[in-house]
Amino acid sequence: MNRILKQYFRNLATNRINASITIFGFSISIAVVISLVFFVLQEKSYDRCYKNLDSTYIVVTTKNESFVEEDAKDILTNKFPQIISACRYYNFKTIFLFNKAFFDGQLITTDEGFFDVFSTHFIYGNKKTAFSNPNSIVLTDSFAKKIFANIHPIGQTIKTVGGKVFQVTGIVKDLPKNSSISADCFINYKSKIHRSEENNVPITKLFIVLHPGTNIDGFQKDVSKTLVESSKILSNKEMMSDGSIEWKLIPFKSAYFDTEIRNDHLQHANIRLIQIISVISFIILMLAIINYINLTTAEGISRIKEIGIRKTNGAGKRNIFYQFLIESLITCVIASILAFFFTPLITPIFEIILSKPLHFVELSFKSVFIILLLIFALGILAGLFPAFIASRYSPVRLIKSKSKDRNKSFTFRNALNTLQFTITIVFSICLIVILKQIHYVQNRNIGFDTSHLITVDYPNNLNQSNAVRDYLKQNPNILDVSFSRGNPEEIGFYSDMGNPIKTVSIMSSDNNFIETFKLKLLLGRNFNYPSNIKECLITENAYKESGWDNLDNKIFENCNVVGVVNTFNTDDLHLFASNVMINNSADNYSSVNIRLSPNDITESLKYIKQGWATFFPEFGFRYSFYDEWIETSFLKEENHARIAFVFGILSIILSCLGLYGLSNYYLKQKVKEIGIRKINGAKSIEILSLVNKGFLKWILVAFIIACPVAILILNKWLSNFAYKTTLHFWIFIVSGLAVIIIALLTISWKSLEAANTNPIKALRYE
Numbered sequence: 162m163n164r165i166l167k168q169y170f171r172n173l174a175t176n177r178i179n180a181s182i183t184i185f186g187f188s189i190s191i192a193v194v195i196s197l198v199f200f201v202l203q204e205k206s207y208d209r210c211y212k213n214l215d216s217t218y219i220v221v222t223t224k225n226e227s228f229v230e231e232d233a234k235d236i237l238t239n240k241f242p243q244i245i246s247a248c249r250y251y252n253f254k255t256i257f258l259f260n261k262a263f264f265d266g267q268l269i270t271t272d273e274g275f276f277d278v279f280s281t282h283f284i285y286g287n288k289k290t291a292f293s294n295p296n297s298i299v300l301t302d303s304f305a306k307k308i309f310a311n312i313h314p315i316g317q318t319i320k321t322v323g324g325k326v327f328q329v330t331g332i333v334k335d336l337p338k339n340s341s342i343s344a345d346c347f348i349n350y351k352s353k354i355h356r357s358e359e360n361n362v363p364i365t366k367l368f369i370v371l372h373p374g375t376n377i378d379g380f381q382k383d384v385s386k387t388l389v390e391s392s393k394i395l396s397n398k399e400m401m402s403d404g405s406i407e408w409k410l411i412p413f414k415s416a417y418f419d420t421e422i423r424n425d426h427l428q429h430a431n432i433r434l435i436q437i438i439s440v441i442s443f444i445i446l447m448l449a450i451i452n453y454i455n456l457t458t459a460e461g462i463s464r465i466k467e468i469g470i471r472k473t474n475g476a477g478k479r480n481i482f483y484q485f486l487i488e489s490l491i492t493c494v495i496a497s498i499l500a501f502f503f504t505p506l507i508t509p510i511f512e513i514i515l516s517k518p519l520h521f522v523e524l525s526f527k528s529v530f531i532i533l534l535l536i537f538a539l540g541i542l543a544g545l546f547p548a549f550i551a552s553r554y555s556p557v558r559l560i561k562s563k564s565k566d567r568n569k570s571f572t573f574r575n576a577l578n579t580l581q582f583t584i585t586i587v588f589s590i591c592l593i594v595i596l597k598q599i600h601y602v603q604n605r606n607i608g609f610d611t612s613h614l615i616t617v618d619y620p621n622n623l624n625q626s627n628a629v630r631d632y633l634k635q636n637p638n639i640l641d642v643s644f645s646r647g648n649p650e651e652i653g654f655y656s657d658m659g660n661p662i663k664t665v666s667i668m669s670s671d672n673n674f675i676e677t678f679k680l681k682l683l684l685g686r687n688f689n690y691p692s693n694i695k696e697c698l699i700t701e702n703a704y705k706e707s708g709w710d711n712l713d714n715k716i717f718e719n720c721n722v723v724g725v726v727n728t729f730n731t732d733d734l735h736l737f738a739s740n741v742m743i744n745n746s747a748d749n750y751s752s753v754n755i756r757l758s759p760n761d762i763t764e765s766l767k768y769i770k771q772g773w774a775t776f777f778p779e780f781g782f783r784y785s786f787y788d789e790w791i792e793t794s795f796l797k798e799e800n801h802a803r804i805a806f807v808f809g810i811l812s813i814i815l816s817c818l819g820l821y822g823l824s825n826y827y828l829k830q831k832v833k834e835i836g837i838r839k840i841n842g843a844k845s846i847e848i849l850s851l852v853n854k855g856f857l858k859w860i861l862v863a864f865i866i867a868c869p870v871a872i873l874i875l876n877k878w879l880s881n882f883a884y885k886t887t888l889h890f891w892i893f894i895v896s897g898l899a900v901i902i903i904a905l906l907t908i909s910w911k912s913l914e915a916a917n918t919n920p921i922k923a924l925r926y927e
Contacts, residue, residue, distance in 0.1 A: 191536075245277075266345040322779060450542060614678070729741070
């Protein structure tokens with residue numbers, strides 16, 4: 162072993178460049194994998210902080226809808242002794258007011274059972290008195306400090322923007338960062354601050370904790386039967402449009418990774434992103450292994466006679482095989498040690514890609530053992546081929562160094578390099594297409610003009626719209642104003658029982674909606690506002706689906722259809738534009754849509770904010786630009802672009818390192834030939850051309866393979882979009898040329914050095 166170590170470090174000193182490239186490529190790849198491992202461990206750690214995790218379940222419908230009727234908890238806990246504890250649950254954002262300051266908060270409406278189910282620790286107060294009255298509120302420690310600073314919070318009162326007053330009765334520790342439940346405060350569900358209904362029946366979400374050993378299959382059948390029998394929703398058959406409902410239990414420990422449950426108000430893992438990064442990280446690791454094989458076998462030329470002499474002196478195939486395998490393991494260990502130093506440097510890149518902070522979780526003995534096992538496996542995998550090549554030759558052939566055997570090895574390495582550049586070209590093509598798709602969807606006409614158009618939150622049930630409208634119109638930089646319930650960014654109301662229009666999104670607005678959003682009136686007229694007669698506009702796609710020839714005496718959703726406007730996108734911009742109905746109801750406006758002049762937007766916003774402070778001093782001023790909505794809609798695609806860019810650059814670096822090793826190997830074999838050609842008058846450019854064209858054909862092969870692979874991947878990715886860009890021919894040409902140019906520059910660097918070498922030195926080489 163001592164002899165192997167001495168020989169290994171002697172070779173490192175002799176071949177410093179190749180050794181540095183090999184170890185650097187390995188260490189960067191391992192650092193990427195380490196970051197991914199910590200990310201996956203972080204994701205796997207979600208909700209492991211709750212002591213009742215293994216016996217906690219969510220009650221959902223068999224259609225994966227997360228709701229039960231509000232009295233379901235009492236019915237189930239009274240009937241089934243298997244239930245240790247249970248809690249209602251509803252999670253949403255709201256705004257609180259204290260001392261004229263506004264605070265955004267994540268609010269959970271629940272009952273005292275929450276603190277048992279989720280092992281919540283009270284700093285002040287206790288779970289028995291936390292919800293002693295419907296207007297009690299429990300705050301997390303950080304949220305209490307944010308609102309009250311140095312004031313003792315217990316007994317203090319805070320308001321919601323709707324005017325509801327709550328008294329602080331408890332302070333609890335913040336929920337863990339790795340929890341799928343996020344909250345700043347908790348209120349009694351009896352406060353009715355947020356009431357959800359299904360067919361006029363109050364509904365909520367329900368968590369239950371069961372005794373260990375409960376037969377889950379049998380128990381959930383009994384639960385479903387009980388809920389069906391007691392259901393007020395199911396008792397009114399006329400209200401049921403989609404058949405009966407049944408219920409089942411979903412383990413809470415799997416909920417974070419279960420994206421099939423709808424509207425459960427929990428955080429979920431981005432499984433698709435995890436899968437993508439896992440696959441790409443594996444590919445990057447394979448590229449590093451290919452590099453090691455290329456560079457190690459290239460370096461092996463200078464060691465052929467050393468190995469031949471060792472074999473002549475009695476070393477067997479097994480000795481040579483183990484020597485190269487141990488050297489590979491040592492290289493992998495050194496690279497792994499360096500990788501742990503590189504990992505914190507690349508972590509910020511991962512955080513940008515993943516759009517969340519990356520915490521290095523505490524590793525268990527099992528995790529450490531797995532990492533060490535992976536490093537060992539990586540060293541073995543990388544060293545197998547070089548060890549096999551080094552051990553298979555006979556001493557005579559090694560000393561004579563037959564070119565036939567070299568060429569076989571060289572062809573195999575060319576195949577590996579072709580695989581590297583295939584992957585690199587695929588990454589390059591994907592990056593261009595993703596960027597092209599993002600540009601396309603962000604600049605696509607969505608049916609209305611978003612420039613300088615904002616939406617401002619408006620308090621429900623406050624009948625001051627006329628006064629607010631008059632105030633806004635006094636400012637010459639405010640061009641148009643329209644009040645609405647719902648807006649294109651968030652409709653909020655849907656109907657799927659219409660006839661002949663099957664599904665439609667419903668908004669309410671005043672009669673200035675068309676002008677404010679710069680829609681086109683294609684047929685009929687605008688509705689009257691205000692009016693005692695219910696009238697509405699529908700979009701062009703809804704009109705076409707209706708099959709109507711005209712609008713005479715047409716009624717939809719109890720409204721007279723008086724006009725047709727152009728189709729425009731709402732909600733999810735990835736999907737085709739939905740059917741939309743805009744009616745003239747004047748109740749419960751939730752938004753004010755304002756088109757600003759491009760002149761001095763800052764002053765215009767300041768003017769609007771002053772008006773809100775006057776009209777709604779306890780509501781606050783919250784607005785957003787529609788342009789921002791379009792940008793934020795495609796953050797996921799921007800993450801994909803970042804992934805393609807980061808890993809594309811990394812694959813190019815690794816591929817070029819491998820190509821450098823292969824060209825170095827090739828040129829060492831051609832030293833004497835190059836010397837003879839130069840003595841016979843060959844110019845440096847001719848030598849350069851001779852070397853480069855041998856590699857160029859393999860890169861062209863890689864390009865031919867990469868194109869159909871990229872097409873398959875991109876067609877699958879683009880299928881997620883209703884509106885998509887096209888795969889133009891130039892994308893493939895540009896990607897291929899870019900990679901070819903980078904590859905030729907890599908080869909030419911070493912080739913130029915060989916071409917400029919003194920031919921006398923070249924002839925003396927062997």
